[in-house]
Amino acid sequence: MRPVCAVALICTACNCGEDSPLPPVLTDLATSVATSHYATFAERALTMSEATDALCADPTATTLEAARQAWWSTREPWKRAELVKFGPTEEFPERLGPKLDFWPVSEEAVEELVASTDPVAAADFGRQGASRRGLPVVEYLLWSGGEDTLAGLTATPRRCDAAAGAATDVASSASTLLTTWQTPWTGRLTAPADDPSDTYDTEQDVLDEWVNRMAFTVENIRLTKLGKPLGDGTGPQLDALESRFSGRSLQDARDALDGVAHAWRGGVDEAGNGVEDLVTDPALTEEVSSLIEIASTRLGEVPEPLSTTLTVEPEVVQRAQDALRILQVAIQVDLAQELSVTVTFNDNDGDG
């Protein structure tokens, strides 16, 4: 029997042609999860840009509140997409992540910019370093004055112009993010073999990326968003809080965890295929789903604002961290192994 016939026969017997569940999952992760979040982000960033323009045209408590709401709302899809820490957010030439969300903001750099005579239109922000642009800069300008913010924006119109310029720059970057994600990144992530850039060799490589990012995001919430502000036992480190001026620190963490849940379940409305659809062990599926719920609940139990809770009830924060750690182990160790993500080979040829 010729070898080709033998392979064909074996393949028929073993159902080689059976449709792999991986392609539809990768398609939905790229579209229902990432594109969906990025599209919402681009849309809301545009609204935020319009709201800050309106604020500068007519600085009132109402327009300030509208601009703040628009910023808050823009933040949601952005943080939900936090696990997509690959593609145009990280890779050159775009590398949009730092341009959109360099954290913590350099207060000194922003104040210097406001005090200077440098132009502060959106295009000018495009030429600024990461510490002088992005969502944290808009947040700083819209909140850092506390109750005197409106007075500050009115008394120094340049301050408001800077907020509007930074917001429009964010909208521009968000739009670039969306279009770049759609082409070429969606293709790279759904049909890696056809991609001339060779960013990923196989569909399994793409899955590795998603699962690793799920684990990394959970770790980031636990250690960076909660752990660093919690401090080393000598008191909270409030400077390390994300979105500390607006008081959105906890909501940022919750949104980031929601993003992990979306990747697991297959999108915001859970209608698509998610990573859970690749798991053949029902017990593990149930466990990861349950741990996501528990971590979400524990995070929800942390009272706002986080800056106060860190001082008054640090144990509640620690309880959320514990739940996140258990979730991280389930994703990084058990789920990764189940999905063959942790193949113990590396660039430095592995035989051990």
Added chain:
Amino acid sequence: MTLARLCARLGQRVDPASLVVFRVGFGLIGAIAAVRFVALGWVEALLLSPTVHFPWVPWAAIPPARVLYGLFAVQALAGVAIAAGARPRLASGLWLGSFVAVELLDKTLYLNHYVLCTLLGATLLCTPAGSARWRGPRVAAWVLWLLRFEIALVYLWAGIAKVNSDWLLCAEPLTTWLQARAGLPVLGGLLAHDATALAMSWGGAVYDLTVPFLLLWPRTRVIGMGLVLGFHAAVGWLFPIGIFPFVMILGATLLLDPSWPRRWVADAPVPPEPGAAPSALGSATLAAVVLVLALFPARYLWWGTDVAWTERGYRFGWRVLLNEKTGLVEYRIVEPATERTWRLSPSEQLTPLQHQRMRTEPDLIRDYALHLAREHEAEGRDVEVYVDSWAALNGRRSQRFIVPDLDLTQPMTALQAQRWITPLQGSCDRWGDDRQPR
């Protein structure tokens, strides 16, 4: 076979042809491997970029870039010289010295075939093997047999290590690894099938345990060499294991008839002739080397621990492609005087390769704890270092890996006395219901 006959057999003079092919191949592989290491950017990525290293010996600090690149240049040139047969002792010595110098820099670079290359290089240096010439005098048979023994040991210990329930009953880690190849065209579905992993597991174990004998016995040499070529081609295709298949295929040729290369160039075989047996001192040295090489991989039996889990006795044991192990490690650094606590994920400081290796290897987990303690000590703090770690082996669910309330800065003997590694629980049955509660 009596001792006298064995000595006479080892003293025989045999055709150097197979040793010449081996020397040329080894030199070329050594040279290509050095060039490849540099060309792939690994000097920068694996040696220069990391801010932390896991040296085998405390004094093995990372040298400046020019020295490192110089070591690889020496490796490449010495490899070419070995292949060309030019100044064989000097070439072998330079190759071995530069190769070992790099390997000593970081434990996370450890690979079984690097150890094998070191062993083979040392044999070329210390025996007449490196000086073998096509038209030169016959070579003492013990030289050939020593190299054969080194190659056969890799197979036999790798085969013995596969005789366990994970490999034979659960087909792990091959099930996990082949699942990751399910996307390959045509054969992907076949590879992902459970039966394929099981067949390959049994086949691999039988292959390892028998192939040295198939190669040594004239009647089965063709079958043996066919298996060697097929096996290593398949492994090389499925897994990114670099030069390993080439080293093993080359090594396998040593187990063939010493005159085998002459048939390919229509040269007359050189028959063996009697020679002087090794001296008493030589025989004793050879016996000691053989004994150490044979028994060193078995040292884990003395310790009585599960070597796949604790990794105590794993290295230098020819346990090749046996474990799919992953884990999560996080450190708690406590300053007792102030009760300050720092939490740290090693991924903040380590490269992906270092992080991947250290999180499942207890001695590296402790090495990093000691590094953290030294960092704090340099800032005037006396700290204790604890680790929260979980790992999963071959389809089992994750479990605690290192006992979390032990200060890892204690001496290793104290840690071992306190059973610092939690015992492995559960079976490898990835579909079973004996999962451990988290």
